[in-house]
Amino acid sequence: MKRSSTSGTTADGGAVPADGGAGGAPREPVDLLEAYRTELTGYCYRMLGSAFEAEDAVQETMVRAWRSYDRFEGRSSLRSWLYRIATHVCLDLLKGSQRRARPMDLASPSSVDTPIGTGLPETTWIGPVPDQRVLASAGDPAETAVARETVRLAFVSALQRLAPRQRAVLILREVLSWSAREVAELLDSSVASVNSALQRARATLAASGDTAADTAPQPLDDAQQALLRRYVDAFERFDMDALTALLHEDCTLSMPPYALWLRGREDLVKWLLGPGCGCEGSRLVPVAANGRAAFGQYRADGTPWAIQVIETADGRIGALQCFLDTERLFPLFGLPARYGGPPPA
Incomplete structure (x- = not known):
């Protein structure tokens, strides 16, 4: 797997020069540190499974780095030093924390008649993250594709099955392409220990059935874009015949903070016509989350209802992952508190 995007680094992964480059003016420490915020947020999100916890972790990393910057002696690159702080x-x-998960990681699919139950605490769930918080805006297309694939909700959920240090080893080695020696230095460990942890982590992920492919998907092609346009049209018109034609036969619907989830397009349509009938008249505003197409869903009265993260499979909609914590998520995605058209660019 190739190295993912590394905004703020030189071509060989080293630190940004303090003088800003050839002939440039010296850069302030805060600017040097901030150059790494996006990639560090992506790393912490993969580690923690929460956009909010990841941003808190990166902020704590920045604070610790700022306080210690005058003692940074350059024995490693600035990037390596920041990753060391972020990892700890x-x-x-x-x-002592429980692992975050998706509803399908916790139970078998429910039926349309199953009571929705009581929402579980936010700390139970893998949460969505806006692409711009974790993915570099420019870079090598192959690296960007790897980065997109490794913030996919299913993959982040699979990472949570790993013990924390194994998780760090696998992300650093397989996602960021660090050498075993570099990871050993970061973790104050040995190369043999790192290689052993990586082997165990790979085995656990293989058993979970969800690993990041070496050949990651490219940005949405014309056919996928057309599929999403048809989905938006069918959903907003609440046309169940049109929607059924777009759903994969094994399509899933999940709705954190509720543990209930459904599998199969027949059950999804029954849900929308029954318990989910309040979705009629909704409007969908496009956003980007977890390297996938996503939408902010507003009810007919203009109130926020969900962040939908869409997975496609075999040319159809394969998963509707709906996150209902709109009070926190809509500001995170830059969405307005009431529907009034697309958010400003």
């Missing part, structure tokens, strides 16, 4: 921040946050 994440490992501290993960002590």
Whole structure:
């Protein structure tokens, strides 16, 4: 797997020069640190499974780095030093915490008649993250594709099955393409220990059935874009015949914070016509989350209802992942508190 995007680094992964480059003016420490915020947020999100916890972890990393910057002696690159701090921040946050998951990781699919139940705490769930918070805006297309694939909700959920240090090893080695020696230095460990942890992590992910492919998907092609346009049209018109034609036969619907989830397009349509009938008249505003197409869903009265993250499969809609914590998520995605057309660019 190739190295993912590394905004703020030189071509060989080293630190940004303090003088800003050839002939440039010296850069302030805060600017040097901030150059790494996006990639560090992506790393912490993969570690923690929460956009909010990832941003808190990166902020703590920046604070610690700022306070210690005058003692940074350059024995490693600035990037390596920041990842060392971020890793220890994440490992501290993960002590004693339960692993985050998706509804399908916790139980078998429900039926349309199953009571929706009581919502579980936010700490139960893998949450969505806006692409712009974790993916570099420019870079090598192959690296960008790898980065997109490794923030996919299913893959982030699979990472949570790993012990925290194994998780860090696998992300650093397989997602960011660090050498075993570099990871050993970061973790104050040995190369043999890192290689052993990586082997165990790979085995666990293989058993989970969800690993990031070496050949990651490219940005949406014309056919996928057309599929999404047809989906928006069918959903907003609440045309169940048109929607059924777009859904994969094994399409899933999940709705954190509720544990209930459904599988199969027949059950999805029954849900929308029954318990989910309040979705009629909704409007969908496009956003981008977890390397996938996504939408902010507003009810007919203009109130926020969900962030939908869409997975496609075999030319159809394969998963509708709907996150209902709109009070926190809509501001995170830059969406207005009431529907009034697309958000400003």
